[in-house]
Amino acid sequence: MRNAQVNALKNSFCTPNHKINYAIFEEASDLTSQDFINSNLTENNYAVAKSLGILNDLHDYLTIKKTSNDGIRLTLLEKKDQINAKIQLARLDLEAISSELLCESVRSHQILDYLDDYNSKRTNRLLVGSVILGAVSAGVTSFIESDNLNKTISVGAGLIGAGVGIITINPKGKKVEFYHHRNLLKNIWEESNNDKNLSPFIWKLLTDKQMSNAKTNSLAYNIKTRWQHILMDDGEINQADLKLFFGEGGLYTVEDLQQLESMINQLRSTIDELNQDILSLSIIISNHH
Template sequence: MTINRKNSTRLLWIFVVAAVLTGCSPRLRAPGYGYCEPPVPLSDRYQPVRNTDSLLAAYPALQKQFSRHDLLVANATGTLALLDDLTRTGDPRQFRQVRAELMSRLILAVNEIGSVSAELDCEGERADQLASYLDRINDRRTKRLTVASIVAGAVTTLLTVAVSSDQGQKIIGFSGGIASAGLGALTLIPGRKIRLDHPRNPLRDLWEIPERSAIYSPFIWYMLTEESFSNDHTGLARSIRKRWAAYEFDGTGQAGSLFFGNGGWYEADDLHTRANLLNQLQSSIRALHQDLQSLMLSVASLGEK
């Protein structure tokens, strides 16, 4: 059977186009958002005092018994007045009642940290799940294109042998080379994207650092932004933002609205980055347990009068 070069080239390009089309697919949309959001909003009954110097000056007696750190934690949790009552009362019964109420409020604060951590964990798992889903789809696409590139090279060799004319062999060889290279290049192009909406974005406030948070309760936001709670004395929120800018966004800080806005089209790598940001934030918020534990141990060590 004689195969002319025109039909050979056409056959080769039909194969290439079919391979490309099977490797392409429309964009996806993630399931509805909101299932990570807590059903009950966090408490905002108490607003911590921001001017810490004037606050501590109002309780000189407490400064003799408690560290500055513990007093700021009491300010964050709204237990500073109870702490003052605890040190002033001389009635053992009243002492036990005040200490029980104070410890109860601190336990509620511990539970609040747990609630926020659970939301961040849920959002991180959501991003990781979608990233893994895209990775599987993109891996299959890459395998198909790689196989198509190999087959295109084999078909080119067979057609070159089947065509007798020297010019035809050159045309088929040239076309086959372009086809194989093109299919190989397609594997380098980013794969499918998925639409992920997050109007309630736990990352937003950590990037913008507003005076009041729309996501976090006053207690948690105070502990994230008060300078005394971070080792570099800039506040945990600013310290976290600085690390993100340096290590997640190559020091440019140009994250755009994708990670810190209301959502957008995510590639698999973007979803992995979002999961990393959420996990880092979750670790920092869980570390607030240590601050609360310090105050709880100080309160527990007080003896009855």
């Protein structure tokens, strides 16, 4: 299927147009969650702080804040600025990925709408053709006296009508080209960030079991499990589907695009939740007395 709208949407315009130099949030720290037990920090807050590389600064900040010595106020402000700078960079990082996923979701939905509309119009045309064919067949056979010829035309028209019916009820419909050379879904499915599509910080959060509610599996693992249910067909996952969804793209049906959009939105929702987790940590730090 080729036209201006398809050509405008088939290749991604959501990919960043320059190489991203991700902020590095690394630190050597022996601090555990128990060191923050009196600071109103949850296990989730601790996991976020650890991924941000701010455990040492945060511990110093919370310790200093408990003192009433005015002479260390400058040190307190410096620690807070260092912490907030990393928090701000992390939130910008997450917002950038969320925006990219939103763009991909909108792109897939737009081409899905176009393809669905095309298939609906095509189905209607075939239905009209089938009705007309049936009417013509009935009219012709009523005027033919030869029984054999009558049967031949009736059978022939019936077969053609059946063929039209088969085409009409085909659930797959037409396919459309849709590509995603930078595929963030691939990182989740393959449980790998070797291509560095995601920043080390985001990847830490997605693969840290402490970030999930049950603390038994990582967020990335839970997302992949949900996707397996989406892609399961008669108890199996088609290998061609895996190549399509988690590769660079190809020919998509309406159903394929619906599944793709759902997976993109699930990942984006998780990224947005991580941003809320960082915001929660920031609020706790600001309100700590």
